[in-house]
Amino acid sequence: xxxxxxxxxxxxxxxxxxxxxxxxxxxxxxxxxxxxxxxxxxxxxxxxxxxxxxxxxxxxxxxxxxxxxxxxxxxxxxxxxxxxxxxxxxxxxxxxxxxxxxxxxxxxxxxxxxxxxxxxxxxxxxxxxxxxxxxxxxxxxxxxxxxxxxxxxxxxxxxxxxxxxxxxxxxxxxxxxxxxxxxxxxxxxxxxxxxxxxxxxxxxxxxxxxxxxxxxxxxxxxxxxxxxxxxxxxxxxxxxxxxxxxxxxxxxxxxxxxxxxxxxxxxxxxxxxxxxxxxxxxxxxxxxxxxxxxxxxxxxxxxxxxxxxxxxxxxxxxxxxxxxxxxxxxxxxxxxxxxxxxxxxxxxxxxxxxxxxxxxxxxxxxxxxxxxxxxxxxxxxxxxxxxxxxxxxxxxxxxxxx
Ligand code: CTP
Numbered sequence: 001x002x003x004x005x006x007x008x009x010x011x012x013x014x015x016x017x018x019x020x021x022x023x024x025x026x027x028x029x030x031x032x033x034x035x036x037x038x039x040x041x042x043x044x045x046x047x048x049x050x051x052x053x054x055x056x057x058x059x060x061x062x063x064x065x066x067x068x069x070x071x072x073x074x075x076x077x078x079x080x081x082x083x084x085x086x087x088x089x090x091x092x093x094x095x096x097x098x099x100x101x102x103x104x105x106x107x108x109x110x111x112x113x114x115x116x117x118x119x120x121x122x123x124x125x126x127x128x129x130x131x132x133x134x135x136x137x138x139x140x141x142x143x144x145x146x147x148x149x150x151x152x153x154x155x156x157x158x159x160x161x162x163x164x165x166x167x168x169x170x171x172x173x174x175x176x177x178x179x180x181x182x183x184x185x186x187x188x189x190x191x192x193x194x195x196x197x198x199x200x201x202x203x204x205x206x207x208x209x210x211x212x213x214x215x216x217x218x219x220x221x222x223x224x225x226x227x228x229x230x231x232x233x234x235x236x237x238x239x240x241x242x243x244x245x246x247x248x249x250x251x252x253x254x255x256x257x258x259x260x261x262x263x264x265x266x267x268x269x270x271x272x273x274x275x276x277x278x279x280x281x282x283x284x285x286x287x288x289x290x291x292x293x294x295x296x297x298x299x300x301x302x303x304x305x306x307x308x309x310x311x312x313x314x315x316x317x318x319x320x321x322x323x324x325x326x327x328x329x330x331x332x333x334x335x336x337x338x339x340x341x342x343x344x345x346x347x348x349x350x351x352x353x354x355x356x357x358x359x360x361x362x363x364x365x366x367x368x369x370x371x372x373x374x375x376x377x378x379x380x381x382x383x384x385x386x387x388x389x390x391x392x393x394x395x396x397x398x399x400x401x402x
Contacts, residue, residue: 001173003030004071004107006080006100007047008087009037011150012116012159016081017042020050022166023079028173031071033057033100035087057098068099072106079169080104082116082159083141085127091139092130110172112140114165119155138238142168179395181222186258186265187215188303190230192248194275196295197284206270208232210321210364210383214266215240217387226258230269248272248300255303256312264317264394267304268349275300308344315399319390320345323353337373344371347393349386368393 003023007016013034023030032047032055039057047055054061059068072078080087080100087100091113096102104111113134121127122144131141142165145158159165189211193201212234215227219239226241230251236242243254248271259265274297304320311318320343324335336350351366365380368390379389 001028001076002074003028003169003173004075004078004103005030005032005051006078006083006087006103007032007034007038007042008080008082008084008100009035009040010082010084010116010159011041012082013038013041015159015162017046017050018162019079019081019165020047022162023169024051026166026170029053031055033071033103035098035100037084057100059099059102061099068096068102069106071099072103072108075103075107075109077109077169077173078104078107078111079114079165080112081114081162081165083113085115085117085121085124085130088113088115088127088130088134088141092133110140111138112142112165112169112172114142114160114168115144115157116159117144117157118149119153119157122157132235135235140168140172176220178222180218180391182401183218183223183263183398184226184261185218185223186226186228186255186262187211187218188228188230188251188255188265188267188269188271189215190232191270192230192251192272192300193246194248194272194300195279196276197280197282199283202272202275203231204270204272206230208234208269210386211266211268212236213383213387214268214390217384217391221391226262228254228258228269230271248275248303252301252303252306255307259307259312259316262312262316263398264319265307266319266321266390266394267307267345268321270323271303272300274298304343304345317347317394317397318345319347319349319394322348322350324350325353333367336367336369340369340371340373346371346397347376347390349390 007013030051031053032051034057036057044055090101091104096105135141142160144156145160146156147158148154190208191204191206193203195201215225216237219225228243230245245251245254277296277298307318322336322339324332326332332352340348348369349366364383364386366386368377370376376393379386
């Protein structure tokens with residue numbers, strides 16, 4: 001595979017030489033594209049000798065080869081290590097004033113950036129915003145390591161070790177399973193908000209993390225993915241169409257519209273069961289002498305039930321989630337089994353929520369049940385692992401592709 005290794009002007013540039021070695025030893029053809037300032041730290045002969053390829057920062061060095069376009073077009077992966085605050089800013093803004101930034105603008109392959117800079121620069125709102133922009137566009141930005149910086153001080157901003165960057169880079173090159181190629185799937189994520197008045201809402205603690213992981217995993221496995229995202233603030237990976245919504249009703253409309261063409265629908269969103277009967281048009285004021293306020297709530301549509309009873313397409317697989325806490329009537333699994341039978345979804349993913357579990361956390365532990373309440377799989381690990389376990393359970397249920 002062809003890798004472009006961008007090196008920018010930071011003291012950690014010398015570590016990129018080790019990274020270069022690791023990537024070439026893994027059997028890849030690596031073209032180093034240093035910036036002009038990177039060459040102040042490590043010279044051209046080092047890059048050219050180690051890679052066996054020219055290493056220039058300039059667009060005008062090989063005009064006949066149209067390198068400023070060709071490198072990005074031909075690359076299977078672009079890695080920038082170290083990526084300075086300046087490079088992050090130029091990449092986020094789409095500036096193309098040297099060979100590395102023109103390559104980044106042209107490349108449609110995975111891009112991995114390994115930032116390294118002083119802690120204050122890393123934490124500056126400008127850098128934070130640039131990293132958020134890049135991640136929203138699907139660029140993989142590693143977190144810098146914490147430790148000794150250029151001077152005597154230490155903090156967040158160190159370049160991760162070359163072995164770690166190489167592992168992340170090689171993982172992006174590994175072709176995954178494509179068992180959802182040609183399939184169209186819909187995932188709902190996040191938590192709905194039901195307005196009380198123009199400034200307040202009834203909401204829940206769902207971050208959308210598990211739904212985003214489901215969308216990303218399906219996209220990796222080749223599916224065309226629509227993510228109906230209720231109040232999600234987290235970045236969404238590449239290859240996912242996002243439909244932002246706020247309320248349960250908007251979520252239902254968006255899910256139903258997307259489900260018309262879908263082979264599978266996964267309802268990972270935490271949907272409000274009730275909403276205020278009529279949101280106030282003006283801000284609700286405190287009333288002197290009134291300590292108890294009543295809210296009249298009305299049930300929201302049960303979207304999952306609607307999907308199960310009116311399948312948009314024959315053979316469409318419908319998956320529900322059940323966030324449960326145990327209580328006097330039964331434990332998490334007992335409630336899950338009862339819900340699986342009641343809801344009739346093809347699969348119900350049951351997870352325990354509560355203190356430090358489920359919502360907002362990076363890890364999850366779920367049991368996947370079928371419509372009869374029988375266990376199909378148990379998955380524990382990162383939300384990505386759980387996402388893949390869900391698609392592993394969905395894939396065999398899909399109608400033959402046609
Ligand atoms: N769900 C839905 N529409 C609703 C409420 C929930 O589609 N109005 C979906 C959720 O996205 C989830 C599943 O139903 O996939 C189960 O949600 P949950 O809140 O656990 O179920 P409820 O039916 O609300 O059950 P209960 O409140 O009795 O636990």
